[in-house]
Every structure is written in C-alpha cells, then in structure tokens.
Amino acid sequence: DGGITQSPKYLFRKEGQNVTLSCEQNLNHDAMYWYRQDPGQGLRLIYYSQIVNDFQKGDIAEGYSVSREKKESFPLTVTSAQKNPTAFYLCASSKVGAFVEAFFGQGTRLTVV
Amino acid sequence: KNEVEQSPQNLTAQEGEFITINCSYSVGISALHWLQQHPGGGIVSLFMLSSGKKKHGRLIATINIQEKHSSLHITASHPRDSAVYICAAPAGNKLTFGGGTRVLVKP
Numbered sequence: 001d002g003g004i005t006q007s008p009k010y011l012f013r014k015e016g017q018n019v020t021l022s023c024e025q026n027l028n029h030d031a032m033y034w035y036r037q038d039p040g041q042g043l044r045l046i047y048y049s050q051i052v053n054d055f056q057k058g059d060i061a062e063g064y065s066v067s068r069e070k071k072e073s074f075p076l077t078v079t080s081a082q083k084n085p086t087a088f089y090l091c092a093s094s095k096v097g098a099f100v101e102a103f104f105g106q107g108t109r110l111t112v113v
Numbered sequence: 114k115n116e117v118e119q120s121p122q123n124l125t126a127q128e129g130e131f132i133t134i135n136c137s138y139s140v141g142i143s144a145l146h147w148l149q150q151h152p153g154g155g156i157v158s159l160f161m162l163s164s165g166k167k168k169h170g171r172l173i174a175t176i177n178i179q180e181k182h183s184s185l186h187i188t189a190s191h192p193r194d195s196a197v198y199i200c201a202a203p204a205g206n207k208l209t210f211g212g213g214t215r216v217l218v219k220p
Contacts, residue, residue: 009155031206033207033208035210041212042199042210042211042212042213043199043201043210045207045208045209048206048207050206058207090156092208094203094208096206102146102158102161102201102203102208103158104148104156104158105156106155106156107155107156109153
C-alpha cells in the first residue's frame with residue numbers, strides 16, 4: 001500500500017547532539033513537508049521541497065537542515081543550533097500544483113534531555 | 114491573522130452529544146483536510162474534501178467553498194473521540210494548519 005512513513009515514533013537525544021528524523025513516501029509525490037508542533041500549539045512549517053535537490057525554508061527553519069536527494073525521502077536534521085528542539089515533528093507529502101491529495105506521517109516525538 | 118482559523122479551541126461534551134467544530138480559511142483552496150491527533154501525538158487523516166459533504170461512521174465533514182468554511186461534526190460522541198481535531202488548507206505551495214480543537218468527551 002502507498003503511504004508515508006516516519007521513523008522513529010519516539011526519539012530521545014542529549015542536548016547538543018544533532019539528530020535526523022526520517023520521512024519516506026512511496027506515493028510518487030513531488031512535494032514533501034516538515035512541520036513542528038509544540039504543546040498546545042498548531043503545526044508550523046519548517047521546510048518544504050517540491051522537487052528533488054531543491055527545498056525552501058518555511059516559517060521556522062532556523063536550527064534545522066534538510067536534504068532531498070531522492071524523490072522518496074526527505075530527512076530532517078535537528079541541529080544543536082536549534083534552541084528548543086523538544087517537539088512533535090510531522091512529515092507530509094502531496095502532488096505539486098493540484099494539492100488535492102496530501103498524506104501525513106504518524107509523526108516523531110523528539111525529546112532532548 | 115492566521116490563514117486558517119478553527120473554533121472553538123477547546124470543547125467538552127457529554128457522551129452522546131452532537132459536536133461541531135468549525136474551520137474558516139482566507140485563502141483559495143482546492144480541498145481541505147481534517148485530521149485527528151490522539152494523545153501520544155499520532156495524526157490520522159479523517160477527510161479530504163473539495164465540495165459538499167463526506168461521512169465516515171459517526172463523523173461528517175462539510176465544506177462551503179464560496180463561504181470558505183468547513184465543519185466537522187461528531188454524532189453520538191464517545192469518550193474515544195477525545196482528541197485534537199485539526200483542519201488544514203493548501204495556501205500557495207504549502208499546507209497551512211488551523212490551531213486545532215481539543216475535544217474531551219466525558220462518559
């Protein structure tokens with residue numbers, strides 16, 4: 001079945017360490033997105049990519065990095081420069097242009113101790 | 114002002130009650146999504162609709178494209194419906210999310 005997979009579901013890291021969150025889709029979607037959610041708040045866009053080897057910053061890109069070397073994969077690295085990395089991270093994908101169809105991962109809850 | 118606004122932010126209901134959550138958006142869209150997020154964080158896509166009404170079990174979603182408004186209804190609510198419900202609309206090349214509605218259904 002086609003879908004979007006995020007892993008792991010829960011992730012713990014020590015302060016100061018970089019950590020990479022995985023997002024993979026087999027839907028042949030061109031566009032992929034990363035969002036962050038803090039307790040009691042809505043989802044905010046970190047980065048998005050509409051085509052391989054290209055990506056754009058969202059509203060809260062500072063302290064994060066991404067790559068899009070393959071259409072299927074859009075990993076997010078939370079760097080040590082991110083001041084408050086503990087949050088829920090959601091990956092999504094969609095077709096470009098039509099935007100009628102969008103799929104969502106289950107999310108990764110990152111806790112930095 | 115957010116491009117996607119939800120109301121109410123919080124809602125408490127007794128088991129069996131009819132629940133309505135509203136979503137208004139200020140951007141032109143081709144479709145709108147309703148998502149459910151349970152405690153623990155996992156997000157489930159409930160509906161994607163571009164016109165009219167969709168029904169799945171006790172959940173009903175409606176949309177009025179001209180009025181830029183969508184509603185999610187829960188009929189005969191149950192404690193297991195307790196979750197955060199989020200609407201999302203495409204704005205340009207991105208999905209914009211509403212702030213979510215936290216629903217608590219008491220037995």
